Amino acid sequence: MINILVVEDEPAIADVVALFLQREGWHVRVSYDGQQALNAISEQLPSLVILDLKLPKVHGLELLRHLRQATDSFLPVIILTDRSQEKDRIKGLEMGADDYVSKPFSTAELVSRARAVLRRMPVQNPMMIAQYKRPLQFDPLVIDPNSRTVQVAQRTISLTATEFDLLYFLASHPRQIFTREQLFENVRGHHQQPTYNTISVHMRRLRQKVEPDPSKPIWVHTVWGSGYKFEAATVEQRQS
Numbered sequence: 001m002i003n004i005l006v007v008e009d010e011p012a013i014a015d016v017v018a019l020f021l022q023r024e025g026w027h028v029r030v031s032y033d034g035q036q037a038l039n040a041i042s043e044q045l046p047s048l049v050i051l052d053l054k055l056p057k058v059h060g061l062e063l064l065r066h067l068r069q070a071t072d073s074f075l076p077v078i079i080l081t082d083r084s085q086e087k088d089r090i091k092g093l094e095m096g097a098d099d100y101v102s103k104p105f106s107t108a109e110l111v112s113r114a115r116a117v118l119r120r121m122p123v124q125n126p127m128m129i130a131q132y133k134r135p136l137q138f139d140p141l142v143i144d145p146n147s148r149t150v151q152v153a154q155r156t157i158s159l160t161a162t163e164f165d166l167l168y169f170l171a172s173h174p175r176q177i178f179t180r181e182q183l184f185e186n187v188r189g190h191h192q193q194p195t196y197n198t199i200s201v202h203m204r205r206l207r208q209k210v211e212p213d214p215s216k217p218i219w220v221h222t223v224w225g226s227g228y229k230f231e232a233a234t235v236e237q238r239q240s
């Protein structure tokens, strides 16, 4: 079943687009802003995203960048742009959008482009879709297991494979305390081998990289005499 996600903040346009896509026998969902779209994609990966670039909250190009990081290139995207926004259109195509339609557009044109993009797609690999995991978000920290990237305040943090594995493992079990042995058992074998003795070194480097102030950690905490734990705090919660 082809399911299409339409991301468009103007309800009048979104509704018409959805209606015409539904007439093709496709299942259609609508998101009215970038955040809603991210949630919708985490819930169920669409066959195609039709993405308006001018969106509130998360800009369309930002969303596109995120999609490309999280899902590589197997999720096709058609961008909607204003005729006047040539720069955004070019940027969108450079960032991996599969096609674009300029506003004002005819719905027939959009439908035929959607059909063409879907036709070009290899049969979607169900394995890849099954493997899509929801990114963990602790504003401003985002841990994306699909692209194995970490961002703090939208800045990508460069972590070693072991540091990433440690962070993702801890963040997947918030507030649970893990000893160095347990951490070692859970992350070893993925990439280069951490040894039991180096866990604390990896943890220290991890903290230096992701924490805004490593001496007063928000997320990665040492529990003296026991081990480590991850606090699922956001900066807002922390300040209030």
Ligand code: CA
Binding pocket: 008, 009, 010, 052, 053, 054, 055
């Ligand atoms: Ca718009």
